[in-house]
Amino acid sequence: MTDEAKHPDIQSIRKEIDELDAELLRLLGERRKRSVTAARAKEVEADWFRDSAREQRMLAARIQSGQDHGLDAHYVTSIFLDVLDDSVRVQREYYQERANKDAGLVRLAYQGIEGSYSHLAAQDYFSRKDASVSYRGYTQFRDAVESVEKGKADLAVLPIENTTSGGINEVYDLLLGAQLSIVGEVKLKIDHCLLGLPGASIADIRTIYCHPQTVLQCSDFLAEHPGCKIEYFADTALSGRKIHEDGDPTQAAIASAEAARLFDLDVLQSSIANQQQNFTRFLVAARKAIHVDPRIPCKTSIVMMTGNESGALIEALLVFRDAGINLTKLESRPILENPWEEMFYLDFEGNLTDDNVQAALDGVTRRARFIKVLGSYPSADLPARSSTTTASSAVTSASTPGADASEAAAKFIPAPEKGKKSGYRLASRDYKSMDTLIQVKGVTLGGSELVVIAGPCAVESAEQILACAREVKQNGGHILRGGCFKPRTSPYSFQGHGYEGLEMLVAAGRQYGLPVVTEVLSPDDVAQVAETADILQIGARNMQNFTLLSEVGRVHRPVMLKRGMSSSLDELLQAAEYILAGGNQQVFLCERGIRTFETATRNTLDLSAIPVLRSRTHLPVIVDPSHAAGKRDLVPTLALAAKTVGAHAVMVEIHPDPETALSDGPQSLEFSQFKALMSELVPQPEGESR
Ligand code: PEP
Ligand code: MN
Numbered sequence: 001m002t003d004e005a006k007h008p009d010i011q012s013i014r015k016e017i018d019e020l021d022a023e024l025l026r027l028l029g030e031r032r033k034r035s036v037t038a039a040r041a042k043e044v045e046a047d048w049f050r051d052s053a054r055e056q057r058m059l060a061a062r063i064q065s066g067q068d069h070g071l072d073a074h075y076v077t078s079i080f081l082d083v084l085d086d087s088v089r090v091q092r093e094y095y096q097e098r099a100n101k102d103a104g105l106v107r108l109a110y111q112g113i114e115g116s117y118s119h120l121a122a123q124d125y126f127s128r129k130d131a132s133v134s135y136r137g138y139t140q141f142r143d144a145v146e147s148v149e150k151g152k153a154d155l156a157v158l159p160i161e162n163t164t165s166g167g168i169n170e171v172y173d174l175l176l177g178a179q180l181s182i183v184g185e186v187k188l189k190i191d192h193c194l195l196g197l198p199g200a201s202i203a204d205i206r207t208i209y210c211h212p213q214t215v216l217q218c219s220d221f222l223a224e225h226p227g228c229k230i231e232y233f234a235d236t237a238l239s240g241r242k243i244h245e246d247g248d249p250t251q252a253a254i255a256s257a258e259a260a261r262l263f264d265l266d267v268l269q270s271s272i273a274n275q276q277q278n279f280t281r282f283l284v285a286a287r288k289a290i291h292v293d294p295r296i297p298c299k300t301s302i303v304m305m306t307g308n309e310s311g312a313l314i315e316a317l318l319v320f321r322d323a324g325i326n327l328t329k330l331e332s333r334p335i336l337e338n339p340w341e342e343m344f345y346l347d348f349e350g351n352l353t354d355d356n357v358q359a360a361l362d363g364v365t366r367r368a369r370f371i372k373v374l375g376s377y378p379s380a381d382l383p384a385r386s387s388t389t390t391a392s393s394a395v396t397s398a399s400t401p402g403a404d405a406s407e408a409a410a411k412f413i414p415a416p417e418k419g420k421k422s423g424y425r426l427a428s429r430d431y432k433s434m435d436t437l438i439q440v441k442g443v444t445l446g447g448s449e450l451v452v453i454a455g456p457c458a459v460e461s462a463e464q465i466l467a468c469a470r471e472v473k474q475n476g477g478h479i480l481r482g483g484c485f486k487p488r489t490s491p492y493s494f495q496g497h498g499y500e501g502l503e504m505l506v507a508a509g510r511q512y513g514l515p516v517v518t519e520v521l522s523p524d525d526v527a528q529v530a531e532t533a534d535i536l537q538i539g540a541r542n543m544q545n546f547t548l549l550s551e552v553g554r555v556h557r558p559v560m561l562k563r564g565m566s567s568s569l570d571e572l573l574q575a576a577e578y579i580l581a582g583g584n585q586q587v588f589l590c591e592r593g594i595r596t597f598e599t600a601t602r603n604t605l606d607l608s609a610i611p612v613l614r615s616r617t618h619l620p621v622i623v624d625p626s627h628a629a630g631k632r633d634l635v636p637t638l639a640l641a642a643k644t645v646g647a648h649a650v651m652v653e654i655h656p657d658p659e660t661a662l663s664d665g666p667q668s669l670e671f672s673q674f675k676a677l678m679s680e681l682v683p684q685p686e687g688e689s690r
Helices: 010-042 052-068 073-099 117-126 141-149 169-177 212-217 219-223 236-246 257-262 312-322 355-367 391-395 405-410 462-474 498-512 523-532 546-552 569-581 609-616 625-629 632-644 671-681
Strands: 105-111 132-138 155-162 181-189 193-196 207-210 229-232 251-255 266-269 279-286 298-306 327-335 338-349 368-378 438-440 443-445 451-455 479-481 516-519 535-538 559-562 587-591 621-623 649-653
Touching: 010 073, 052 073, 105 117, 105 141, 117 132, 117 155, 117 181, 117 236, 117 279, 132 141, 141 155, 141 169, 141 279, 155 169, 169 279, 169 327, 169 338, 193 236, 193 257, 207 212, 207 236, 212 219, 212 229, 236 251, 236 257, 251 257, 257 266, 298 312, 298 355, 312 327, 312 338, 312 355, 355 368, 443 451, 451 462, 451 671, 462 479, 462 498, 462 671, 479 498, 479 649, 498 516, 498 523, 523 535, 523 546, 535 546, 546 569, 559 569, 569 587, 569 609, 587 609, 609 621, 621 632, 625 632, 625 649, 632 649, 632 671, 649 671
Parallel strands: 105 132, 105 155, 181 368, 207 229, 207 251, 451 479, 451 649, 479 516, 516 535, 535 559, 559 587, 587 621, 621 649
Antiparallel strands: 155 279, 181 279, 193 251, 193 266, 298 338, 298 368, 327 338, 438 443
């Protein structure tokens, strides 16, 4: 008998199976629609929409009816648990979309091309959302991030960690500087496949194109094929496209099955990662923070830099334990340009609107040098299905109904208590009784040692700033100053050399081992100046430029805030509060003279400001006698007076040839005057050479 004769109706059986599957899919689709209707119906109940008790009853009933159809309990349970999870996800999306009404087309940016894992993750993120999406792939992560920052895209989907190969450093480093909020996460199961030309066989493969992360994740498989040369490729899907285009059957790529479909390739072997459970977590970032419905399990991510004294990290972490918050991730990244210093990235369970999250962030702020809230977003993990974990326990800590999360993200710190008129809290001694110490490249500001900051008013040339740096170093000065962006009263005066000047300043500082400080004038320049300058200066004319203050509050560099010419000390402290509230805890204040009717000096140096400020704030306080006096001969006396009244640092202007200076020549010290001043200001022990 022939095979056909034995199975005469195999074709028709297959057809029936196809029809049954189509019916199953139609029913699953119908069921999903009902989940949304159910979410709408449940809206009136302020309760969580996962009703575990009902789920348990339902499962028992399904198992029962499954038996009538000859299906065992295990099979029915596994199918219906997936169906239930889908229903919960659908309902969650419904609530989340309601909380953040968004209409129209969503423009999504990702790194890679169609078929890459980022693209798959982005599709997964929208699979249950009611939105039309246009996807745009970029070659670099930085470009995807920038497209959202600049408003060319609404969201970016970025891989942040993989369960086998770990964190994606470049994305962590980008998040630190990006002006974005995290609004979601996706966990994607990664199934790496070996792809080849149609008809190719593994035995013929000589070259495998793959992404460096993929090489790590599939190292066991690659070790089993020592005859294959590995060629690194920037993007998994692109490697698939390459072998498709080359048409060489000895080439293979490691990518998704989706990429095989897109580029007409065969899956030569699937599941080739070392671990079967290979997941990548992706973050979804937007320009504005979102409000997370308090019924939805939520995660919050922050970045912080703790002090570099021993135990500082532990202290900060204990704050979370004390607030009863579960940390889900702690990752550290070195700080560029500051060897052996680390930034810590933390994810924890909780919503920015929760009281315990507010309390924890407040506690961290007291202990950290820098803190940045990256955002609160719905967790990709579903609450447990077991009936013992009731869904309501996931939201017991939720509070402040209706509180605006985007507000909270920007200013997570509570406003000053009622009745307190000062208008600042983080800057006050009540908040922190101990003096704040600011450390920059081995120099400590705010301690008992007087720090000297010196340099020209403006960076004029490489030679000029190098000469000044040498002078500062030789005489025991600690920090090099130099203006690159100059705030000049007249638009016709020298405005500074901008970024070219900054390069000269940074190079001079490096050559002589001195940290550098320079003024930023525009919010747009803050991030770029902060890349290389060690300290950012906010000048007197900008003390109440609130956009600029908020901007420097977001970077991790210390900020020198100069007192406005007509500002009160409380106004100065409120300006500092803007920076602190933005997350940057490294602020020091500078008294530089206030507007005067006296003509003998440019301004009047308010020496009493120093003890008053020191009693009101924990922040370091310094004095700039140069801009106060306006005349070089008065500067040394005032500098010594500043030390006497308790200034933590003195900043003076110097110039190799003050007569030819492009700005503030009359108040700049000759090198010989600076040398004489230094011997009085910071006397060196006998016999010690500088
Ligand atoms: C300066 O220090 O370069 C400066 C411009 O000072 P002020 O903002 O105090 O005038
Ligand atoms: Mn000046």
